[in-house]
Amino acid sequence: MKNTLLLIGLCFIFTSSYSHTKGIPDEPEQLTERMYSFFTKTLKENYMAQSDSELYEKFLTDYFNEWNARDSSASLNIKLKIDKEELAKINKDLFRRDSLHYYYFYSEVIELSSDEDLEKAEKLRNLYPDIPFVIIQKGKTAKNVHLPTINEVQGIYLTRIGRERGFLYDLMQREKNRKESREFISSINEMNELMGGVYFYYVSCMTQSASIVELKYLDVRELISVIFWKFLCIETGTAFHTPPKGPGLIEKNYQ
Numbered sequence: 001m002k003n004t005l006l007l008i009g010l011c012f013i014f015t016s017s018y019s020h021t022k023g024i025p026d027e028p029e030q031l032t033e034r035m036y037s038f039f040t041k042t043l044k045e046n047y048m049a050q051s052d053s054e055l056y057e058k059f060l061t062d063y064f065n066e067w068n069a070r071d072s073s074a075s076l077n078i079k080l081k082i083d084k085e086e087l088a089k090i091n092k093d094l095f096r097r098d099s100l101h102y103y104y105f106y107s108e109v110i111e112l113s114s115d116e117d118l119e120k121a122e123k124l125r126n127l128y129p130d131i132p133f134v135i136i137q138k139g140k141t142a143k144n145v146h147l148p149t150i151n152e153v154q155g156i157y158l159t160r161i162g163r164e165r166g167f168l169y170d171l172m173q174r175e176k177n178r179k180e181s182r183e184f185i186s187s188i189n190e191m192n193e194l195m196g197g198v199y200f201y202y203v204s205c206m207t208q209s210a211s212i213v214e215l216k217y218l219d220v221r222e223l224i225s226v227i228f229w230k231f232l233c234i235e236t237g238t239a240f241h242t243p244p245k246g247p248g249l250i251e252k253n254y255q
Contacts, residue, residue: 053215134197
């Protein structure tokens with residue numbers, strides 16, 4: 001009996017290892033865990049703290065203070081030590097454009113320059129309903145057209161919950177079954193629905209509010225790691241997302 005169990009265990013280990021080496025996609029939960037673990041490890045290498053919640057509080061406080069102290073044209077002076085090789089390994093899986101990877105967390109961005117492009121982009125969004133698109137148009141703010149500043153260095157576009165799939169959607173589903181709700185998660189979802197994305201500075205402001213106590217919850221810290229993943233990429237000079245210029249290039253990518 002023991003030999004049989006040992007054989008089954010070895011087969012399971014071999015199968016799991018083989019699946020990973022063959023490039024079979026991680027499930028979203030596994031990818032979330034990898035991102036959170038790496039982000040937390042990075043904070044531990046940069047801050048002294050007794051708990052994970054304190055690590056996240058120190059990082060957000062740094063961001064908040066640096067943002068308020070900087071000149072309007074200056075970049076933030078937060079220099080984190082980041083393992084670029086490990087970041088690249090995770091990004092290799094994260095940046096796969098499908099619902100189990102990138103689109104589970106983030107939206108695809110279409111950057112437009114004219115109203116004619118806007119019409120084409122809307123048709124494109126209808127042609128590919130499984131892709132979470134966000135449309136940005138420089139110089140304009142209209143319905144379903146969001147400010148481009150989020151897409152640069154100030155924030156991130158999360159996949160919206162109206163798709164009934166994705167990281168934020170799963171978090172909000174858990175909220176319905178909780179006795180104690182997470183005010184921070186609800187606030188982030190509200191901003192993402194309203195603006196199409198989330199500003200990093202807005203997240204850092206939680207250090208100035210009562211919601212700071214919610215850093216003790218794992219799912220809150222996971223959400224922060226997903227939001228600020230782009231920040232890690234910026235810090236290491238890694239391209240997080242390069243928006244196609246107009247719907248023509250998007251069509252080439254998806255045909």
